[in-house]
Amino acid sequence: MNALIAASHHTVSASPAQGVQKRAGALSDTPVPPTTDVNTWTRLVFARLSQRYEHSSGSDLLAWAIETFGSGLSIGTGLGASGIVLMDLALAVNPEVDIFYIDTGYFFPETLDLVRRLEDCYQRSLRRVASEISIPAQEKRFGPALYANDPNLCCQVRKVLPLKKALADSTAWVTALRHDQSATRKEVRMVQWNERYNVVKIAPLAYWTEADIWQYIHEKGLPYNTLHDRGYPSIGCWPCTRPVEQGADLRAGRWPGLEKQECGLHWELTEQNLGLAPA
Structure with a gap:
């Protein structure tokens, strides 16, 4: 590497x-x-x-972005394996760089434990972002188990609107998207303008593979979610994530039984009026 x-x-x-x-x-x-x-x-x-930067390791693009955008740059991590690598690379350039995660309120206990281990490892806090609508308030407004009855709306409330809030003062947004993660991510560019959030969107790891990610994690001894060792290649909210057989698609365990493949952070989920005020 x-x-x-x-x-x-x-x-x-x-x-x-x-x-x-x-x-x-x-x-x-x-x-x-x-x-x-x-x-x-x-x-x-x-x-x-x-x-x-297409044929680079991605680390040079990350270094350029951190210097170029300074305090206007924010790194978003979903706390998956790729997000851990992205954090480690970024902190090697600037230990004070802004790193945030979106706490949906439906984290696995193992994910919450990972946040604590990461903060201990790097001796710094990660910026927690959450929906302004609590889960009890969400259930009162939309009914119980919104994640099952309308998963797109649930993702909008618990992920997309908080992301808009997280990026409100940012100029650049760095993500851990990779081409090999799913069919919807094969065309991800390393640098592009994102009109939806009004930021430069940067994906330094776009050309990394799953094998590259795990080689880096193991060589450096980085903390990671222990659910990865129990058949969860991609980890989201506990109601919508299942373990998969070895060799299955990396995101096959997300929203099992549904055609849904993305939470909506990176792509619009629906054009319908969700009845929510803009973030």
């Missing part, structure tokens, strides 16, 4: 929320065409950046 390289030497402005396009444009060597609107140019810039 390639080691992290030093961060780039480009100057970063004092306010990470300002001049994002200008800094990214300089790094991608893509001038602003006089006849191209800003939105089109922005997509071109980040497409060029994504191509630049």
